[in-house]
Amino acid sequence: MTRVLYSLCGRDENRPFSPHCWKVSMALAHKGLDFVERPYPFTAIPEIEEGFSKTVPILRDGDRLVRDSFEIAVYLDEAYPDRPTLFGGEGGKALSRFVESFSQMVLHMPVTKMAIMHIHDMLDTPDQQYFRASRLDRLGKEIEAVAAEGDAERETFAARLEPVRRTLHFQPFLGGDSPLFADYILFGALQWMRVTAGPPPLAADDSVMQWFARCLDLHDGLGRRVTAA
Amino acid sequence: MTRVLYSLCGRDENRPFSPHCWKVSMALAHKGLDFVERPYPFTAIPEIEEGFSKTVPILRDGDRLVRDSFEIAVYLDEAYPDRPTLFGGEGGKALSRFVESFSQMVLHMPVTKMAIMHIHDMLDTPDQQYFRASRLDRLGKEIEAVAAEGDAERETFAARLEPVRRTLHFQPFLGGDSPLFADYILFGALQWMRVTAGPPPLAADDSVMQWFARCLDLHDGLGRRVTAA
Numbered sequence: 001m002t003r004v005l006y007s008l009c010g011r012d013e014n015r016p017f018s019p020h021c022w023k024v025s026m027a028l029a030h031k032g033l034d035f036v037e038r039p040y041p042f043t044a045i046p047e048i049e050e051g052f053s054k055t056v057p058i059l060r061d062g063d064r065l066v067r068d069s070f071e072i073a074v075y076l077d078e079a080y081p082d083r084p085t086l087f088g089g090e091g092g093k094a095l096s097r098f099v100e101s102f103s104q105m106v107l108h109m110p111v112t113k114m115a116i117m118h119i120h121d122m123l124d125t126p127d128q129q130y131f132r133a134s135r136l137d138r139l140g141k142e143i144e145a146v147a148a149e150g151d152a153e154r155e156t157f158a159a160r161l162e163p164v165r166r167t168l169h170f171q172p173f174l175g176g177d178s179p180l181f182a183d184y185i186l187f188g189a190l191q192w193m194r195v196t197a198g199p200p201p202l203a204a205d206d207s208v209m210q211w212f213a214r215c216l217d218l219h220d221g222l223g224r225r226v227t228a229a
Numbered sequence: 230m231t232r233v234l235y236s237l238c239g240r241d242e243n244r245p246f247s248p249h250c251w252k253v254s255m256a257l258a259h260k261g262l263d264f265v266e267r268p269y270p271f272t273a274i275p276e277i278e279e280g281f282s283k284t285v286p287i288l289r290d291g292d293r294l295v296r297d298s299f300e301i302a303v304y305l306d307e308a309y310p311d312r313p314t315l316f317g318g319e320g321g322k323a324l325s326r327f328v329e330s331f332s333q334m335v336l337h338m339p340v341t342k343m344a345i346m347h348i349h350d351m352l353d354t355p356d357q358q359y360f361r362a363s364r365l366d367r368l369g370k371e372i373e374a375v376a377a378e379g380d381a382e383r384e385t386f387a388a389r390l391e392p393v394r395r396t397l398h399f400q401p402f403l404g405g406d407s408p409l410f411a412d413y414i415l416f417g418a419l420q421w422m423r424v425t426a427g428p429p430p431l432a433a434d435d436s437v438m439q440w441f442a443r444c445l446d447l448h449d450g451l452g453r454r455v456t457a458a
Contacts, residue, residue, distance in 0.1 A: 089318020176323030
């Protein structure tokens with residue numbers, strides 16, 4: 001019985017880049033669960049598992065299909081309680097939503113602005129058309145106009161991570177002495193940047209960059225199997 | 230044996246305002262532990278418990294003295310494991326540091342700018358002199374210059390809370406279905422504002438304001454025993 005993570009790619013299926021799919025790859029490795037990753041281009045997502053979800057990640061685990069990265073993490077902790085925990089208890093599960101919300105509301109738009117043209121250029125032609133139209137719809141402007149704001153975001157990106165930096169003053173991972181799903185949430189955002197547009201614009205001696213390097217090393221260097229753009 | 234929370238006040242000892250002391254008041258109530266609050270003015274803190282700490286909160290619990298709001302919460306959960314948990318497990322404890330860091334790095338400076346003259350005006354004369362000098366040292370400018378930036382902060386304060394707002398989309402408290410210390414951390418920042426400068430500049434129908442009202446209702450309305458400025 002093969003466990004399958006359906007994820008997202010451009011022309012090169014060896015360079016999956018979705019932040020949400022990276023969260024799940026790391027979560028599966030954290031639980032020590034074997035899986036096969038099957039990256040799909042944007043326009044082929046409706047073909048996955050008979051249109052089970054409009055978005056990836058989707059996890060097939062035997063008879064079960066689960067969508068949404070957070071829901072998948074909750075599922076994995078419930079289905080495999082004897083494996084290493086992703087949340088460290090109910091409090092950790094609840095507060096992981098706050099980390100997710102911080103990542104979505106504070107980091108995702110800046111990464112989008114820095115990475116959007118790079119993502120576009122990684123896609124095959126039908127996906128480029130889909131991406132251009134869907135981002136115009138979602139962001140209210142052409143991708144070139146979004147990308148024009150990317151340089152300014154590079155200047156202020158480090159400051160956005162101050163709450164993370166202060167946390168790392170107390171402990172090596174958001175999850176404490178070792179990583180939890182909360183770390184993979186934040187890792188997903190920076191890995192998305194790294195795989196599409198290149199390393200996050202942070203100094204080498206920034207404690208957040210050092211934490212990111214620790215995350216890239218986890219699980220036999222799973223995150224490093226895809227090189228930086 | 231009386232449990233004592235040493236906290237901070239101005240001329241009126243019935244209006245304790247320190248965010249960190251409010252975190253501990255709420256944490257003690259959450260654990261169902263009786264305590265007496267003894268608010269001190271800034272310049273009298275060195276007299277508390279023979280100079281045990283330069284800052285409040287300080288908790289005396291029988292033979293034990295504990296300083297620092299986070300350390301006090303950790304102590305309470307360890308000393309009273311059969312009472313309601315403040316962290317909901319090790320993951321919750323670790324991620325509460327991230328909530329603390331968000332509050333410190335994203336909210337405390339704006340609240341300082343909005344509240345600093347109000348705090349000054351609440352203090353007795355020797356404390357006003359101490360406050361003026363210590364803030365000049367810490368912030369690099371006179372308190373009037375800090376306060377001059379307060380109006381601009383009122384405009385942008387709601388946006389800073391977007392990660393909280395999105396979290397409350399999923400659950401009524403940061404801690405999930407019921408509050409944890411993480412809620413009291415954030416509550417402390419808004420209560421500090423409320424007691425010194427008046428209600429936080431948020432719309433009545435803002436889910437963050439509704440969460441704040443729920444927090445004020447907790448523990449027999451502990452937070453409402455001090456009226457808004």
